[in-house]
Structure formats: C-alpha cells, structure tokens
Amino acid sequence: MTVIRTVLETRRLLERCVQETSLVARAHRVQLSDTVVEDILNHIDTLAANGTTSLQRDIADGKPSELDFWNGAVVRLGRDVNVPTPTHEFIYHSLLPQELRARGKVTFQP
Numbered sequence: 752m753t754v755i756r757t758v759l760e761t762r763r764l765l766e767r768c769v770q771e772t773s774l775v776a777r778a779h780r781v782q783l784s785d786t787v788v789e790d791i792l793n794h795i796d797t798l799a800a801n802g803t804t805s806l807q808r809d810i811a812d813g814k815p816s817e818l819d820f821w822n823g824a825v826v827r828l829g830r831d832v833n834v835p836t837p838t839h840e841f842i843y844h845s846l847l848p849q850e851l852r853a854r855g856k857v858t859f860q861p
Contacts, residue, residue, distance in 0.1 A: 753800040766792060767838040772825050778832035810846060815853045818846050 755761045769788050776783055784790065809816035822843040829836035851857040 756795055764838060764842075765795070768822075768825075768842070771829065771834075771836045771839055775825055775829045775832065775834050775836065778834045779828060809853075810849065813849070813853055816846075816850060818843065818850045822846075 755765055766788070769791050773783055773787050803811075806816050806818065806821055810818070822839045825839040826836050826843055829839070848857065848859075852859060
C-alpha cells in the first residue's frame with residue numbers, strides 16, 4: 752500500500768478512482784459527505800504499509816479476481832448515469848486480458 756499512496760503518480764490514480772466512485776454514487780442518489788474523498792484517502796493513509804487487497808493479491812498471483820466487481824462495476828454504474836469514469840476504465844481495460852486468462856476465457860500464444 753505504501754507505494755500506491757506515496758508515489759505521486761499512483762497517488763493521483765488512487766485519488767481519481769475515489770473521486771470517480773464518489774461522482775457515480777452521487778449520481779445514483781447515494782448520500783455522501785462533502786469530505787468523502789478526503790476521508791477515504793485519509794483512511795487509506797492509516798492502513799498497514801505492506802497491506803494489499805485480495806484483488807491485488809489475486810491479480811499478482813494470476814488468479815481470478817474481483818476486478819469486474821470493483822473497477823468494472825464503477826464503469827458500468829457510471830455509464831448508467833452518464834458519469835465518465837476514465838481512470839476506472841483504464842484500470843479495468845488494462846487488467847481485463849489477465850483476468851480473462853485467469854478465468855480460462857482466453858489463452859495467449861507465444
């Protein structure tokens with residue numbers, strides 16, 4: 752978790768993901784505080800430096816993950832309410848080939 756939250760470029764990705772998720776939730780009429788993005792990032796900053804999510808571990812291990820239920824869900828829910836989610840789309844589309852491979856839905860040939 753330390754690398755993602757301390758490297759400027761990945762910190763920006765993390766912040767954009769939280770912002771996009773917040774915008775999508777609000778468009779779906781979820782009541783959120785005005786400081787939700789800041790609150791979430793502050794919480795992330797308290798997590799163990801070596802901590803990872805199950806999604807990260809599964810992707811790193813080449814296993815099926817929750818990609819479709821995390822980033823994919825934000826993309827789909829954003830489309831439903833015409834809220835752009837370019838950061839989530841980039842992450843989802845970038846990891847989708849590996850996810851499909853882990854699920855045996857595609858094979859890669861040398």
